[in-house]
Amino acid sequence: MGGYSVLDHLWGGWWRGPGVCAARKVGRFGTEARHQMHPRGSSKRSRSLRNQPFPGQLQPENLSREELIDVLRASVVDQKGKPGELTLFSVLPELSQSLGLGEQELQVVQASGKETSGLVLLSSCPQTASHLQKFFVHSRRAQRPTATYWAVTDGIPATSEGKVQAALKLDHVDGVDLVVPVKSPSRKDVLEGVKRTLSHFRVVATGSGCALVQLQPLTVFPSQLQVHMVLQLCPVLGDHRYSARVGAVLGQRFLLPAESTKPQRQVLDEALLRRLCLTPSQAAQLPLHLHLHRLCLPGLRPRDALIELLAPLPPYFSRTLQCLGLHQR
Known part of the structure; x- marks a missing residue:
């Protein structure tokens, strides 16, 4: 199954309207059943988490037009299938040009709330988007969760x-x-x-x-x-x-x-x-501590294992866990 991409809304922040916010490219994934994305320089960041209240929080309204395009382009984790126009809730057309894509529109397949960090799933192929939507609907009817926060x-x-x-x-x-x-x-x-x-x-x-x-x-x-x-x-x-x-x-x-x-x-x-x-x-400015950590997608072929996408926590979220002594098991 080709034609889907992932934007990783990792470091928090939020839109004052529909959209996505992310900081930088995290890594690439192939076709294995499980994919873990590790941010670079995490050890250095962990030592400085207490130096600011919400480390890594990004507010798009403070960015210029060109800076926002760079941020979104750097957020693409993987790009498959035919190139197309990268859009996410009417994202700037310049983003498509900066990615070197064609004119085929990219569709939003899965996205959480605007204040929620985590994964956003896009597709440049209508057939793939339809296939994924049917997978999500069938999973909900069977009460099989595909998203973990x-x-x-x-x-x-x-x-x-x-x-x-x-x-x-x-x-x-x-x-x-x-x-x-x-x-x-x-x-x-x-x-x-x-x-x-x-x-x-x-x-x-x-x-x-x-x-x-x-x-x-x-x-x-x-x-x-x-x-x-x-x-x-x-x-x-x-x-x-x-x-x-x-x-x-x-x-x-x-x-x-x-x-x-x-x-x-x-x-x-x-x-x-x-x-x-x-x-x-x-x-009073504390970001919402709700993070779309994992998405499960169907394999490339009917009998393939599910593809699992994981997004690491934003630094401010990790800082909160440290301060409160909340350790993941």
Whole structure:
């Protein structure tokens, strides 16, 4: 199977609109069943992770037009099949020229939320894109996860692993589009846009009142994973949109009404701020700690093993794990 490429959104940052953000080329992969991408100079970076609050965070709005093209071109991990115009949510046409591609349009096959780091899958071949989309749809129907995320949560889930099921809808609250849970949705609700969603979670490590959690969505809905973790009373670190829905009295957490709770900057307790070596103003700019770590793709032939793509964590994410003593097993 040819014609797909991967852009690696590694070092964090986010768009103020649709798009992708990445720092540099990580490596290439062939046709083996498993591919691990290792950033160069990681030992040097690890020694300096504590020198800045969010190391490696990239903000595209601070780049010039030419710099942004260079960043995106350097983010291409692998390029296969016929050359085509590299586009990702209306990416600049100059990017195609800088890559030396032709005029065939590159399609977005798989992408996470705009604030989420990790992998973005592109295809320059319509047949390949269709084949991959069918693979993802069939996998979801069979409840076989193809995407694995890492998340750091403020709070520890009550159980070490399980699933979160919730009916969700998009709602317009005080001028902001938000995802809102729906209790006992009717058939009319489903017809009007309410979707039943499902995610698996597994706690990988705990420390300082936080957790490193592996998340595997089995449905697709905007902000699904953030909202699911809020329903577990453990919002994702850096979630400045939904974390305000979790209140606390005398150390006991509870859910506030989603329809009447306005988004606000995430508030962290003093002990956690000290562990993260952050001031309250720095914590207000904390990036979302949700990373698309792994994607599984079908092999090149029907009986081939699945291709597994892995993206290393952004430096700010690794720094947080170090500060909190969260060690992957």
